[in-house]
Amino acid sequence: MPIRTIVTELLEIEHPVLLAPMAGVAGGALAAAVSNAGGLGIIGGGYGDRDWLTRELAAAGNARVGVGFIGWSLDRQPELLDLALEHAPRALFLSFGTFRQYADKIARSPAKMIVQVQSVAQACEAVADGAEIVVAQGTEAGGHGSSRATLPLVPALVDAIGDVPVIAAGGIADGRGLAAALMLGASAVLCGTAFFASREALSHPNAKQAAVTGSGDNTQRSSVFDIARGIDWPAQWNLRTLRNRYSEQWVGDTETLRQQGAQEKMRYAQAAEAGDTDVAAVIVGEGVDMVRSSEPAAEIVGRIVSDAERLLGNANRFLIPTGSSSGGTLRARPGGPP
Amino acid sequence: MPIRTIVTELLEIEHPVLLAPMAGVAGGALAAAVSNAGGLGIIGGGYGDRDWLTRELAAAGNARVGVGFIGWSLDRQPELLDLALEHAPRALFLSFGTFRQYADKIARSPAKMIVQVQSVAQACEAVADGAEIVVAQGTEAGGHGSSRATLPLVPALVDAIGDVPVIAAGGIADGRGLAAALMLGASAVLCGTAFFASREALSHPNAKQAAVTGSGDNTQRSSVFDIARGIDWPAQWNLRTLRNRYSEQWVGDTETLRQQGAQEKMRYAQAAEAGDTDVAAVIVGEGVDMVRSSEPAAEIVGRIVSDAERLLGNANRFLIPTGSSSGGTLRARPGGPP
Numbered sequence: 001m002p003i004r005t006i007v008t009e010l011l012e013i014e015h016p017v018l019l020a021p022m023a024g025v026a027g028g029a030l031a032a033a034v035s036n037a038g039g040l041g042i043i044g045g046g047y048g049d050r051d052w053l054t055r056e057l058a059a060a061g062n063a064r065v066g067v068g069f070i071g072w073s074l075d076r077q078p079e080l081l082d083l084a085l086e087h088a089p090r091a092l093f094l095s096f097g098t099f100r101q102y103a104d105k106i107a108r109s110p111a112k113m114i115v116q117v118q119s120v121a122q123a124c125e126a127v128a129d130g131a132e133i134v135v136a137q138g139t140e141a142g143g144h145g146s147s148r149a150t151l152p153l154v155p156a157l158v159d160a161i162g163d164v165p166v167i168a169a170g171g172i173a174d175g176r177g178l179a180a181a182l183m184l185g186a187s188a189v190l191c192g193t194a195f196f197a198s199r200e201a202l203s204h205p206n207a208k209q210a211a212v213t214g215s216g217d218n219t220q221r222s223s224v225f226d227i228a229r230g231i232d233w234p235a236q237w238n239l240r241t242l243r244n245r246y247s248e249q250w251v252g253d254t255e256t257l258r259q260q261g262a263q264e265k266m267r268y269a270q271a272a273e274a275g276d277t278d279v280a281a282v283i284v285g286e287g288v289d290m291v292r293s294s295e296p297a298a299e300i301v302g303r304i305v306s307d308a309e310r311l312l313g314n315a316n317r318f319l320i321p322t323g324s325s326s327g328g329t330l331r332a333r334p335g336g337p338p
Numbered sequence: 339m340p341i342r343t344i345v346t347e348l349l350e351i352e353h354p355v356l357l358a359p360m361a362g363v364a365g366g367a368l369a370a371a372v373s374n375a376g377g378l379g380i381i382g383g384g385y386g387d388r389d390w391l392t393r394e395l396a397a398a399g400n401a402r403v404g405v406g407f408i409g410w411s412l413d414r415q416p417e418l419l420d421l422a423l424e425h426a427p428r429a430l431f432l433s434f435g436t437f438r439q440y441a442d443k444i445a446r447s448p449a450k451m452i453v454q455v456q457s458v459a460q461a462c463e464a465v466a467d468g469a470e471i472v473v474a475q476g477t478e479a480g481g482h483g484s485s486r487a488t489l490p491l492v493p494a495l496v497d498a499i500g501d502v503p504v505i506a507a508g509g510i511a512d513g514r515g516l517a518a519a520l521m522l523g524a525s526a527v528l529c530g531t532a533f534f535a536s537r538e539a540l541s542h543p544n545a546k547q548a549a550v551t552g553s554g555d556n557t558q559r560s561s562v563f564d565i566a567r568g569i570d571w572p573a574q575w576n577l578r579t580l581r582n583r584y585s586e587q588w589v590g591d592t593e594t595l596r597q598q599g600a601q602e603k604m605r606y607a608q609a610a611e612a613g614d615t616d617v618a619a620v621i622v623g624e625g626v627d628m629v630r631s632s633e634p635a636a637e638i639v640g641r642i643v644s645d646a647e648r649l650l651g652n653a654n655r656f657l658i659p660t661g662s663s664s665g666g667t668l669r670a671r672p673g674g675p676p
Contacts, residue, residue, distance in 0.1 A: 001657040119555040120627065139477070140487035148554065149478035149487040149624060151518065152509030156554055156627035171490030180489065180518035182656055183649050216486065216494055217457040286487060289458065289494035311521050315653035318520055319339040 002038075003178075003309060005187035006165045007133060010112060011090055014038030015305045017178065018167065019297075020192030021045065021068025021093050022143060022201075022283065028059025030200040033297035035063040035090075038305070041297075042066035042093050045084070047231065048077040057087045064090045066114070070144075071097015072234060078102075085109050095137075096144060096237055103130030116169065116190075118146035118237075123157045127164050134161060135190055138170030139221065142193045142285030144237045145170065151184065158185035173287030175307020182312065193287040194304070198297040206275035207282045208294050214242050216286035224250045225281040227257050228268040241281040242288070246271075340376075341516075341647060343525035344503045345471060348450060349428055352376030353643045355516065356505065357635075358530030359383065359406025359431050360481060360539075360621065366397025368538040371635035373401040373428075376643070379635075380404035380431050383422070385569065386415040395425045402428045404452070408482075409435015410572060416440075423447050433475075434482060434575055441468030454507065454528075456484035456575075461495045465502050472499060473528055476508030477559065480531045480623030482575045483508065489522065496523035511625030513645020520650065531625040532642070536635040544613035545620045546632050552580050554624035562588045563619040565595050566606040579619040580626070584609075 002008075005016050017039035019026055023046035031041025043056050045068050057067070067084040071094055074080060081102055084092065092106050095116035106113045107130065115131035117123045123134050136157045138150025150170040157166045168181035169190035181189045195201055197208040221240045224247045226233045233239075241247065250257045257264060271279035284291070340346075343354050355377035357364055361384035369379025381394050383406050395405070405422040409432055412418060419440055422430065430444050433454035444451045445468065453469035455461045461472050474495045476488025488508040495504045506519035507528035519527045533539055535546040559578045562585045564571045571577075579585065588595045595602060609617035622629070 001659055003656045004658040005656060120553060121555050138487060138489065140490050147558075149476060149489070149509055151476065151487070151489045151515065152478050152511070152554055152624040152627065155512065155514045156624075159627070171487055173490070174493065176493045176522050177489065179521035179653075183517035183521055183653070184514050215458060216490055217459055220485075286490040286494075289490065289497070309657060312653040312656050315517075315521070315650040318341045318343060318650055319647060320342040321339050 001309060001313070003182070003305065003312065005182070007167060007188040010133065010165065011040055013040050015301060016188035017301055017304055018042060018066075018188060018190040019195055020141075020143070020169065020190050021066070022192050022196065023047065023070070025196060025201050025203050025283070026068075027202045028056035028061070028065070030195060030198060030202070030297055031056075031065040032060040032063035033198075033200045034195070034301060035065050037298035037301035039301050040066055040090060042068045042091065045069040045074070045080065048073050048080055050077070050080060050083065053080065053083060057084070066091035066093050066111070068093035068095065070095060071099060081105065085111065093135075096234070098125065098129060099131070100129035106130075114167070117157075119148055119153075120156050120160045123161050127161050131164065133165050133167060135167045135169050136186070137190075140240070140286040141170035142196065142219070142240050142288070143283050144233065144239055145221070146237055154181065154184040154186050171285060171287050173290035175304050175309075175311060177287070178304055178308035179311040179315075182308075191287075191304070193284040193291060194300055195297055196284050197291050197294045198300055199294060200297050204272070204275035204280075206277050207280070210242060210277045210282040211284050211288055211291050212293060214282065214284065214288045214291075216289040218243050219284065219286055219288065220247060220251070222247060222251050223254055224257065225268075227254055228264050230261070230265040239281065239283065240285050241283050244282070245278040247281075339647060339651070341520070341643065341650065343520070345505060345526040348471065348503065349378055351378050353639060354526035355639050355642055356380060356404075356526060356528040357533055358481070358507065358528050359404070360530050360534065361385065361408070363534060363539050363541050363621070364406075365540045366394035366399070366403070368533060368536060368540070368635055369403040370398040370401035371536075371538045372533070372639060373403050375636035375639035377639050378404055378428060380406045380429065383407040383412070383418060385411050386418055388415075388418060388421065391418065391421060395422070404429035404431050404449070406431035406433065408433060409437060419443065423449065431473075434572070436463065436467060437469070438467035444468070452505070455495075457486055457491075458494050458498045461499050465499050469502065471503050471505060473505045473507050474524070475528075478578070478624040479508035480534070480557070480578050480626075481621050482571065482577055483559070484575055492519065492522040492524050509623060509625050511628035513642050513647075513649060515625070516642055516646035517649040517653075520646075529625075529642070531622040531629060532638055533635055534622050535629050535632045536638055537632060538635050542610070542613035542618075544615050545618070548580060548615045548620040549622050549626055549629050550631060552620065552622065552626045552629075554627040556581050557622065557624055557626065558585060558589070560585060560589050561592060562595065563606075565592055566602050568599070568603040577619065577621065578623050579621050582620070583616040585619075
């Protein structure tokens with residue numbers, strides 16, 4: 001039986017699973033695959049490459065997807081919002097900025113306005129600015145984010161913003177995470193790392209392999225890779241990646257790295273192009289422990305949902321009438337109930 | 339109907355709720371209150387004050403409680419383990435160290451050996467060293483801890499250590515957190531912040547008030563307060579607290595603070611004694627958003643459990659037979675199902 005929530009109703013989707021709009025990873029093919037599997041795929045608008053976005057919107061074909069933007073970058077090229085709206089996206093997904101200035105335009109379109117935040121204070125601001133759905137992103141998420149963690153952030157947001165639905169993001173990569181998020185009061189989950197190594201992702205094959213073999217113990221937030229790429233991110237957000245030789249070299253001395261400027265930017269771009277994961281960032285979060293192979297996105301959506309359905313359908317197995325003795329194991333097993 | 343898991347069976351307790359052994363906060367009265375309410379209270383052995391521990395073990399009276407130790411501190415006074423074992427605790431709770439050297443002695447006692455870890459690698463080591471139960475502590479926890487977050491850490495540990503039960507710690511302060519933890523594969527939760535402001539806690543009344551009014555947006559991990567107190571914590575663990583005037587002053591300049599040495603130690607001790615929360619740390623985690631009053635510990639245990647029971651008992655409300663229309667709201671409400 002499918003999982004229905006206020007978010008599946010609002011977005012008119014079958015499953016409460018959204019693809020995180022990972023820059024350079026979540027292109028049209030991956031977004032379409034997630035939407036076609038019943039979730040909501042969201043193309044990562046990234047840093048404002050109009051040609052890239054045009055191409056990936058086309059690559060999504062007839063699938064109804066969303067488009068994600070980085071706020072401070074969109075503010076420099078607000079016309080990209082019009083480009084996205086021309087393609088009748090199901091949702092605009094806005095992170096890392098303030099968005100009141102876009103709310104009217106989005107409200108006049110069929111697209112829902114989803115705003116991702118990293119604190120209770122930001123959530124209240126997002127709702128005041130017109131957000132129809134708020135994403136609570138925890139620090140365990142891959143990519144850019146901040147310091148609060150998903151598990152306590154989700155219920156705090158649910159209590160703070162009342163009737164505006166909350167989506168949980170950060171550290172959720174399987175059905176256990178989806179079932180847990182619903183218990184916390186979320187109405188859907190947003191997954192990036194779970195899809196980073198998927199067949200349709202634009203990640204370099206070496207990066208996908210690094211994700212498949214990587215450990216959540218080995219991720220780290222830092223500004224090293226943003227400095228290396230020459231992207232001037234506001235200091236309140238930094239990037240979670242796997243640690244690698246490059247981050248180990250520079251994490252304690254970002255000022256020197258900054259001074260290397262153009263030279264490191266070129267070196268970094270070459271490494272990213274070549275899939276040299278000793279240098280280029282593998283941008284995944286702590287949920288990478290649960291990524292064990294490179295699969296079609298539809299299989300990932302299907303497994304997350306079916307495992308969560310089993311867990312929710314059997315959640316009352318923990319409840320034992322007083323006086324009765326328990327039979328068998330009482331622990332949840334990976335991927336489903338005992 | 340009570341929630342039964344492998345941990346409630348192993349520890350012979352009614353509810354899967356454990357009190358975190360907060361140093362200087364979780365004394366005998368609080369531990370006894372949690373145990374008498376059906377959970378497991380654990381006295382915080384702290385930094386090895388034998389007289390304090392003797393007094394608090396006595397204060398627990400006939401309640402069956404556990405005792406917690408900080409590993410690197412216990413290694414300096416291993417005889418405190420014997421003191422604890424003489425009181426027939428239900429469990430020894432060991433954190434921040436390695437514990438193979440104590441496993442035989444604990445195994446010969448009726449006490450269970452619970453080891454708290456902050457990574458998958460540490461969990462595997464703890465099991466090899468003899469841990470009977472492993473606590474996955476996320477970075478959102480108050481007090482000492484590390485960098486991984488609870489939501490992805492719990493399922494990663496469940497997958498890594500197989501049949502050894504996992505308890506979730508960090509960010510869990512209500513029934514939503516307990517229900518979520520069970521979905522993730524945990525068999526119980528460990529709560530500190532939820533009890534920090536409880537009537538029986540040894541926290542200063544001003545610190546309790548700061549917790550009640552504090553926001554999870556306003557906590558931070560740092561070493562400032564350990565340096566101020568003159569406690570030489572290993573660098574891999576630091577302390578989550580509310581931010582205050584003192585942490586804002588020193589967090590960017592811990593070397594100068596260290597040089598102030600004895601002078602700051604005296605100043606800090608006086609502030610802690612006086613309940614000056616502009617200086618002294620209020621040691622709570624991100625779950626502080628869910629702490630709204632100072633209540634008897636038994637009421638906190640009762641609410642966590644009854645809210646989780648309702649959520650688990652109604653978890654299948656998210657599952658809608660295909661084709662049927664949903665009635666009413668589909669979101670979990672604070673403290674219970676819709």
